[in-house]
Amino acid sequence: MTLDEIKQLIEFIKGHDLNEFELEQDGVKIRIKSSSNHQVVAVPHLPAALPIVAAAPVAAPQTPAQVAAAAAEARAVADQAAEDGGELCIVKSPIVGTFYRSAEPGAEPFVSVGDTVKKGQVLCIIEAMKLMNEIDSEYDGEVTSIYIENGQAVQYGERLFAIKPSN
Amino acid sequence: MTLDEIKQLIEFIKGHDLNEFELEQDGVKIRIKSSSNHQVVAVPHLPAALPIVAAAPVAAPQTPAQVAAAAAEARAVADQAAEDGGELCIVKSPIVGTFYRSAEPGAEPFVSVGDTVKKGQVLCIIEAMKLMNEIDSEYDGEVTSIYIENGQAVQYGERLFAIKPSN
Amino acid sequence: MFKKILVANRGEIALRVIFACRELGIKTVAVYSEADENSLHVRFADEDICIGPARSSDSYLNVPAIISAAEITGADALHPGYGFLSESAYLAEVCEACHIRFIGPDPNVIRLLGDKAKARRAMKKAGVPMLPGSDGPVESEERATKIAQQIGYPVIIKAVAGGGGRGMRIVKQPADLPHAFKTAQREAESAFGVGDVYIEKYLESPRHIEFQILGDHHGNVVHLGERECSIQRRHQKLLEESPSVAVSDKVRRKMGALVVDAARAVQYTNAGTFEFLMDEKGNFYFMEVNTRVQVEHPVTEMVTGIDIVKEQIRVAAGARLGFKQSEVTFTGHAMECRINAEDPETFVPSPGMIHAFSVPGGPGVRVDTAAHSECLISPYYDSMVAKVIVHGRDRQESIARMRRVLEMSVVEGIRTTIPLHLKILNDPDFIAGRLSTHFMERFAAKPKTQPLAETA
């Protein structure tokens, strides 16, 4: 089954508000569970790319159902990444504002990919209403990715850093 | 099983408001659970009354989907009865009008349940625009049921007689 | 007042009639073909009768079935809507014979105005301006030349039996007439078996302007102003508006009075529409009278505040019109877009299941439709899915409003003409009110000024 088929299947199933769906055929096994408010709880092996796509402002209109489905997937995956056996921890923005990687223009960034960080260490600054808010790491570990460009605006809950916790 | 087959299956299951469905055959295993809160319940072998009910003005509103579902069942049953291994043939009204079982008030009915009829034999009269239209049997066989009361109005396609064809 | 009205139609207009009946406290009977079993007009009528299979000729055009339906349900009146049997003098007569009130003009009036030639004569007699031409066929090339000279070039040669462009020739100068005349005759001969052709003045870029009238059975007739319907494709109206930018208050009063007199002259009752072509100089030329409620009646309702369908029912029941001409006032500007299930570029019909259907509301927005989420647009009938009507303080506000409504409409599962309407609404000529019945040709020819936002 291709990713596309799986996605189609999910949308179709959501469109028909099914609670559970299970299919097993020649090696492939898929199981989809959906609660009445259309939150896909677990979608196996969706690429990280999907959430961003799905979360981006809806350009070409889709049916509300589709939007819901897509968004639900996005959230599901994000959460999963955050929980996935503690494999990766996602640092999300607690406020709306502008993202800065360094204390002032031209200065050294607080952290870069590959750096090891300690709990409480400053990762970045988010400017909101002329106030500089330092964002600290909640984990000890290694910075594996930085999702936002320096100077870019961030929304509440937007992903900032991925950190691989040490041990 | 192709994606399309799966979709069709889901459509059909939803159309009949089943809550659970499980199938296992030559290697393929499929299980579907529905959260549907639709009121229409699919009873195997629906009573002859249902089609008329379904066709009658919808008193308590239902979702279009429900109406569709109900109607679909109605049709399904009618067709089934008509095809069911040729077991029963349904004579439907070709026109809109008033159904009369006899040539004039008080006269002997053309046919009654249990009668054997020949192809082309008059079964009833339907009055439309002051014209008496004789409805002939399309089959040789035995009249097993008469769905309409004498003097009752009938719509196009409404079931009039069930005939069990001889051999 | 009537007790029970049978609605001899389907789709949005059947619903529209049911709205009016409910507001008047009248029971309704829906008739439907097997294809429409689950449609809203069936669902919301008090009673419903299946009258035949999907094919219109066996159901919605089936007079005996419809009359029987009225008889077995005891309906005392019948509303034909538009299309189907709405202009059938025969149905109107059968209704009369069966003591069912037909909600429309008298059968004789329908028959008279339904006959092109007879209608022209009657209207000419009543003082309605006509397109100059040879009344009736022209035998010889000589006659043709003479007539063409009289009415002045350009002229158009048409087949008497004709229609659909065949046997039609536009002639710009005398030199071209002989040849054009012969070919027209030949084409007519081969296309319709009759070679007869007639000659009419040809209008370079006319506007389609029509006047709405209402008449009761007490001799009262009023007009509700004009609608401009110049935006059409193959004689199918796509977008209608009222008032027209090309009609001044003075002209409205003059033409209004003229059509009211013409209606009186033929004892016209109930709702009707006088269709005209208007040339660049503002001259009106009679086309035809439609003896029914029209698809675009809502734009007139929006600017006048008059419920035309309710008035149809009231006057058919013998009531007097609820208002005098002097009480008819026109407020702001209204516009209607017909949303069809068609490819917005190729116009290929696109029937099918609508999965999501949502048209935004807000101020000055009216939606007349029988569609909803999860409804099936069947291939058996016309492709109109919805009428979106807006009302604004002026034409500019109407256009802005219509744009935002169409941009925010969601119709998923089928293709619709919404992107086409958005192109029209963004066209400089349209915005400037430079309209003619050729607008869509010119328009379709034009390069896209902007990509078709796939708003629906």
Add this chain to the structure above:
Amino acid sequence: MFKKILVANRGEIALRVIFACRELGIKTVAVYSEADENSLHVRFADEDICIGPARSSDSYLNVPAIISAAEITGADALHPGYGFLSESAYLAEVCEACHIRFIGPDPNVIRLLGDKAKARRAMKKAGVPMLPGSDGPVESEERATKIAQQIGYPVIIKAVAGGGGRGMRIVKQPADLPHAFKTAQREAESAFGVGDVYIEKYLESPRHIEFQILGDHHGNVVHLGERECSIQRRHQKLLEESPSVAVSDKVRRKMGALVVDAARAVQYTNAGTFEFLMDEKGNFYFMEVNTRVQVEHPVTEMVTGIDIVKEQIRVAAGARLGFKQSEVTFTGHAMECRINAEDPETFVPSPGMIHAFSVPGGPGVRVDTAAHSECLISPYYDSMVAKVIVHGRDRQESIARMRRVLEMSVVEGIRTTIPLHLKILNDPDFIAGRLSTHFMERFAAKPKTQPLAETA
């Protein structure tokens, strides 16, 4: 004119503002909580910013988040809608400080009129009729008796800190005053920690009548007539209409002029509403001024043809009002029903997924909603699902129209107040226009005159 407006709200009013902006050619920014990620205001805004979790205090009431959203998107104005921060003088001030135009009155005006006591004084000074009473707390039983005699029985004793019925006593005759006074004080003490009570004249069955005004920054103020909102439950309006059967043209002119003067006296700008109680004799008593657009503004838009939200934006941008008082005309009658996701009998909220949503259109029908098929009514915010507004030539037509719309509306998956509205619309007192703020109590008490047709 503004380039980009941030809409600091959600649901139908956020959409309503987006409608106005699109018609004015202004870009929009939606802000939303995580719970509203998929709602229509997010979908149809040009940009959208998530400002916090579902809880309002962390999102729609979160001033820093909203201001940051405006800053990072470069919005040059902010429309607060109704509810949430719409009457927050603080937000208005922060906007000013950040050079974002707040679409509403000046912060000082919001603060003045937001303070019950200050507002009363200012309005009294401006000549607005007040409910007679003890301005401020009454210490002794003796004072209480004196005041009660002055203003005449019946009187009501209310807790200064109060609200919600506690510490409230209605006194019909002098003999009952002493006891009532003591209990009121005791209840106030225990309920609010402050025993202070004040005395006001008690109106047996008042109507809720409010006047809509609009003011620009050039000293122009007009009124758009009144709305009657007597149909309420626990001070929640359920159904509003304009004009009120109890207000004559003469009274409308008189009260209209009075509120316009009062608004001028406090340099009121933008949209506002003066709320009054009206007694059986037609006396008006000031309640409060709402310094924002109101839920029920559409009924005024329907009868005046004025787009109130567009005018709010225009005047906030410094434009003059688009019309003079003399150009404001009132046509027909309009009515609004608030469709809430509540049990129609117990009023228990009924959030959840709407599986089918369809409200019929047709003449004189407007629907303001952010709902659609397959949308989730979240439990975090108010329960209003849609506002159904109708416009008729008179109140009778409005009622008939509203009835047919609600009867033909389909809302599946949640319970709504549609059946309750149908009961109200069929109530003899309502039809006769015998209304008061006690209507719903009497009404709820009444035996059902007809079964609740489960129309939705």
